Amino acid sequence: MRGRRGEDEDCRARMPKIYIREHLHVVWTSLSSTKFLTMDPDIAWEYAKPDFLFDDDTVCFTIFYLHPYQTDISGKLSKLFDQLTIQLDPYIKYYPWLNAVPKMILDRKDNYHYIYGELNYQDAFEDAWLLLQVLTKFTSRDDNLYLHAFDQNGEILLIELHDKIPKWLSSSNGGNRCWINNRQILVIPESCEPGSGLKLQDSLEFLLNYPFKCLKLELPSIISEFPKRALQLIHTQKALVDKSTWSLIISHLSPSQMAQAINEYSKLHPHPSFLPASSVVDTPKTIYIQLPYLLSTYLDLSTKSFDEDLALEKKGWILQQSVRSYLKEHDLNLEQTEISEDELAKHNEAILRDPLQSELKRLEIITHHVKPKHIELTQDGEDDAWIEEFREVFSNLNRQSDTTNTVNDEKEHDNAEVPVSFGEREAEKDEDSITREYLKQENIDIDEDDFFEFFCKEALKMDDKTMETLINYQPDNDIEDEEFSDDEDEKIDSEQFKLIQNLLRSMKH
Numbered sequence: 001m002r003g004r005r006g007e008d009e010d011c012r013a014r015m016p017k018i019y020i021r022e023h024l025h026v027v028w029t030s031l032s033s034t035k036f037l038t039m040d041p042d043i044a045w046e047y048a049k050p051d052f053l054f055d056d057d058t059v060c061f062t063i064f065y066l067h068p069y070q071t072d073i074s075g076k077l078s079k080l081f082d083q084l085t086i087q088l089d090p091y092i093k094y095y096p097w098l099n100a101v102p103k104m105i106l107d108r109k110d111n112y113h114y115i116y117g118e119l120n121y122q123d124a125f126e127d128a129w130l131l132l133q134v135l136t137k138f139t140s141r142d143d144n145l146y147l148h149a150f151d152q153n154g155e156i157l158l159i160e161l162h163d164k165i166p167k168w169l170s171s172s173n174g175g176n177r178c179w180i181n182n183r184q185i186l187v188i189p190e191s192c193e194p195g196s197g198l199k200l201q202d203s204l205e206f207l208l209n210y211p212f213k214c215l216k217l218e219l220p221s222i223i224s225e226f227p228k229r230a231l232q233l234i235h236t237q238k239a240l241v242d243k244s245t246w247s248l249i250i251s252h253l254s255p256s257q258m259a260q261a262i263n264e265y266s267k268l269h270p271h272p273s274f275l276p277a278s279s280v281v282d283t284p285k286t287i288y289i290q291l292p293y294l295l296s297t298y299l300d301l302s303t304k305s306f307d308e309d310l311a312l313e314k315k316g317w318i319l320q321q322s323v324r325s326y327l328k329e330h331d332l333n334l335e336q337t338e339i340s341e342d343e344l345a346k347h348n349e350a351i352l353r354d355p356l357q358s359e360l361k362r363l364e365i366i367t368h369h370v371k372p373k374h375i376e377l378t379q380d381g382e383d384d385a386w387i388e389e390f391r392e393v394f395s396n397l398n399r400q401s402d403t404t405n406t407v408n409d410e411k412e413h414d415n416a417e418v419p420v421s422f423g424e425r426e427a428e429k430d431e432d433s434i435t436r437e438y439l440k441q442e443n444i445d446i447d448e449d450d451f452f453e454f455f456c457k458e459a460l461k462m463d464d465k466t467m468e469t470l471i472n473y474q475p476d477n478d479i480e481d482e483e484f485s486d487d488e489d490e491k492i493d494s495e496q497f498k499l500i501q502n503l504l505r506s507m508k509h
Contacts, residue, residue: 041107041116047150048175048197054152055120057099059128061135061149062200063115065142066208074113080145081106081115084138090363091134094356096234096259098124098292102131112204122263124292126230132156133226136219140183146207147180157185160220166190176203179214186214227366231357232373235296239315240284244336248323249287250347251337258289258319261326265318266298272321274314284316285344288351293373 043054044062054060063084065077084104092101097119104117121128132149139145149156154171157178168190169177175197177188188198188206198206207214241249249258265272291299299318303311327334339347360366456462 039103039105039116039118041105041109041114044114044116044148045109045200048199056152057122058118058120059131059149059151059156061104061115061117061132061147063117063135063139064112064146064148064204064207065114065144066146066204067144068208070144074108077113077115078106080141083141084115084135087138088134090356090359090365091130092256094255094290094359095130095230096290096292096295097127097256098122098259098263098294099127100260101256110201112201123294126226126233129222130226130230133223136180136183136223139180143182145181146186148176148178148203149180157220160222161185161217164217166215173197176200179203179207180219181211183219185217185219186211187217188214227360228370231360231366231370233293234290234356235293235372236288236290236351236354237296237299237315238286238288238312239299239319240312241287241316241319242284243338245316245320245323246285246287246344246347247337247339248327248334249289249319250339250343252334253323255290257326258323259291259295261322262291262295262298262318264329265322265325266295268325269321272302272318274317284313285341286312286348287316287319287344288348289319290351290354290356 043060047054047060063080065073065080067073067076070076081104088102091097099122100120102117102119104115107114107116119128119131128151135147135149139147153159155174155178157180158165158169158171158174165187169187173190173194173196177198179186179188186207188203192198192206193202253261299315302318303314306314326332354369357366357369361369
């Protein structure tokens with residue numbers, strides 16, 4: 001699999017910067033990581049090739065200015081690049097990107113000048129669609145702007161428009177065919193290289209000479225849900241932290257850096273252990289920060305067994321450990337800047353006013369304040385917390401399954417096997433031990449029937465009728481002797497039944 005070569009460069013300022021590089025490369029980034037990320041614009045020119053792979057959970061985009069009579073394409077695109085930087089600026093400053101901020105560069109290949117960008121969104125699909133919404137809106141600035149977006153699964157728009165695209169269009173022949181121009185989708189017709197995806201250069205030549213021949217489609221409805229949908233998932237948390245921690249957060253760490261710090265820490269410590277109360281500093285102060293819902297929930301679940309005052313202290317401890325781990329992991333040697341209590345108070349006032357939404361309202365991107373969306377918990381808090389735990393487990397299982405499938409495809413292609421190391425096996429054992437220990441400490445006993453129902457609905461995505469059929473099924477009989485109804489579309493595949501049959505047998509032992 002093709003990997004990235006480095007990360008973001010160590011910087012101190014929180015404002016976006018523009019760096020001039022060789023070969024007309026202009027790199028735009030904000031201080032959300034520690035080292036400079038060298039992107040690879042060649043991905044855009046190679047991704048449609050068979051079996052081409054690159055980073056999972058990364059959305060890539062290109063923006064071309066195509067005009068048959070424009071002589072200064074480079075100068076025109078440079079001005080548009082600056083306008084896009086300004087358009088993204090509020091999100092770069094104030095939005096808590098879960099894994100990384102978007103990055104983009106100006107590049108040139110052959111006679112084509114273009115903008116290339118990436119966002120590694122990890123588990124935050126909302127981050128990816130927020131970026132695409134901004135980029136889509138940007139294409140309305142000029143009729144000659146063409147936006148193309150894709151990820152490891154191919155054309156993003158094809159997935160969202162699966163029920164609206166022509167029958168001939170699929171993932172196998174859709175490469176470089178779907179473009180956004182002036183807030184509408186243009187699909188290069190089948191007559192251009194039928195049966196296969198297009199090379200990027202062929203696609204650009206068609207758009208330059210025959211844009212009127214393209215099929216026009218409306219944008220997927222999900223685009224219209226942003227930025228509101230992303231803003232609903234930003235939650236404000238408060239915690240008690242020592243002066244050193246609040247000074248670092250206010251003087252050096254952007255909202256995205258804080259989100260990344262806690263995100264990285266939560267993966268290493270899904271059930272954090274806390275220091276004794278006597279080890280906590282004597283005079284902590286309240287600080288407010290904004291986090292994605294996923295991380296806000298992590299703080300709440302990690303401290304749900306404490307009373308309100310102690311929970312604030314424990315959340316502060318998580319913030320402190322997250323910041324220290326982040327600075328160490330990314331080799332950030334930041335100068336200690338002392339922030340007074342008055343400055344802390346001003347910071348808290350600004351956070352409570354919501355700087356991102358205030359700026360978006362000023363720019364007339366939104367018209368009113370968007371309230372955060374809360375997921376209602378059931379009265380049985382323990383059960384609900386475990387539902388959240390299981391959702392995370394199954395999410396990880398799905399992601400591991402996808403990764404395994406990709407690796408297996410590569411193994412078959414290379415006719416080679418990659419053995420699992422002893423360290424990897426031990427790490428899996430350690431994680432299982434942590435889970436068992438947590439269950440024991442919390443004195444939680446999961447009802448088998450409730451777990452079975454949750455597993456069928458959440459992990460296997462069964463409807464009630466299918467689950468009832470499975471419950472009444474006798475696993476001791478041979479599956480091939482059973483006859484099942486073909487009514488509607490609910491017949492369960494025999495191979496799936498065999499898999500579930502084995503699963504049920506293993507659960508009984």
